[in-house]
Amino acid sequence: MKLRSVLLISLVVLLSAIAFSGVVNIWSWRSQDADVWKQVESRLRAQGYDIKINFTAYAPTEYDAKVNLALQTGTGPDLVYSRRLPGGRTQTLIDNGLYLPLPNDFDLSHFPQAVLNSVTSGGKVYGVPFAVQVVGIFYNKDYFDQFGLSIPKTWDELVEVADTIQKNGITPFFVPGKEAWALTMQHAMCGVSVLGPEWIKDLTEGKTCFLDVKFVDLNRKLNDLKKYYQKGFMGNSTSDLNAAFAFGQAAMVFYGIWGYQTWHELNPDLRVGYFMVPPANECQEPYAYTYMDGAIALTSNVKNREDSLKVLEFCATPEFGTIFSNVTYNIPAVSGAQLPDLDILKVAVDTYNNHASPYVYWVGSVFVTQKPSLYTDVLSPGMQAMYSGKITPEELARNAQDAISQWYEPLMKK
Secondary structure: OHHHHHHHHHHHHHHHHHHHOOEEEEEEOOHHHHHHHHHHHHHHHHOOOOOEEEEEEOOHHHHHHHHHHHHHOOOOOOEEEEOOOOOHHHHHHHHOOOEEOOOOOOOOOOOOHHHHHHHEEOOEEOOEEEEEEEEEEEEEHHHHHHOOOOOOOOHHHHHHHHHHHHHOOOEEEOOOOOOHHHHHHHHHHHHHHHOOHHHHHHHHHOOOOOOOHHHHHHHHHHHHHHHHEOOOHHHOOHHHHHHHHHOOOEEEEEEEOOHHHHHHHHOOOOOEEEEOOOOOOOOOOOOEOEEEEEEEEEEOOOOOHHHHHHHHHHHOOHHHHHHHHHHHOOEEOOOOOOOOOOHHHHHHHHHHHHOEOOOOOOOOOHHHOOOOOHHHHHHHHHHHHHHOOOOOHHHHHHHHHHHHOOOOHHHOOO
8 A cells, every 4th residue: 555655655756757748838928929928938048958937927906916826825836937036026925935045146237236136135136137118208200200309408398299290180299097007117218307306316315205396296297298199088098098199099108118019000101109218407418217127047947957047148148138139029038139120219318328317216225125115005006196186296306205205214204
């Protein structure tokens, strides 16, 4: 009887090993990366590795909850796309041992230290960064040419551009009000230019606060701009945005460079330009909100560690960056990759290298590391409420101050 039990257990272990041998399961919030992993698998097989990559993408709004639950119940994948640090979502997974650090001898020599800082906790690196992102205003070049428009240098000029476009029968901006994260991203990208990095630095140090007239004025500027958004914009999603912008139903969008892949696939003839959100006046320099998008992390649920590490090793090479960029038209996080010859991508890379704001208050800032979070608990519901007319710009500022001052010491006495 004992021998039968031992044989049965041995058979189960053997079958499990066979089931997972050579298979690496990856979860992501980016459905547009599916072809990236097909090419990675092909490249690894060409190098002699018998690895099968199963890539699964979930809706961005559902992804974090799915990953959290799956890893806690032991049903998660080998690798996941992880969010950047600092940030409560990723830090919690690290603290609970659900993300595993890379081995000490893992080769990360192709990454700048600034990028690695976004995946480092407690002196250990959690994941291989895959992309850096640039956000701002993307515009239809044909409409700008048709109406004789130039890239605005100030916020007032931006309003004038929007007014001209509207008078010519075209919707100036398409805004996905249904998706709160897109509205908070809009606030963040406007803030780095309109408020400026020095103001954000002062906020971080407690030299100013969210009740400052400049923050209230930014809220007011955004609220006033909504008359140039499409009708019923609070019911539209980013999928609606992609289709509308690709087919010329709107002249501009507040978005990120990752959108170009979808727009180009929907309409290869679309001519897209980019500019940073203009500052409040000509005395200020424009800045862009940029960030390391995320990393491919090893999970505590890993069933095929050896092959998973082999995949991660490939992700840390310029060869992966070349594949990634040529499929997605995104900027790879790894250095040395060969990017596609696209003007829009060249502008984005120049913006990332030379015009990135050194201080931010959205994702990547101290203000999202605890609860209430400026991202999920204040700006996400607050922007939707303000745009819907349920709260005023002043009330949004008060909500931010009341929430963050509960736990962020520099703002407690403001």
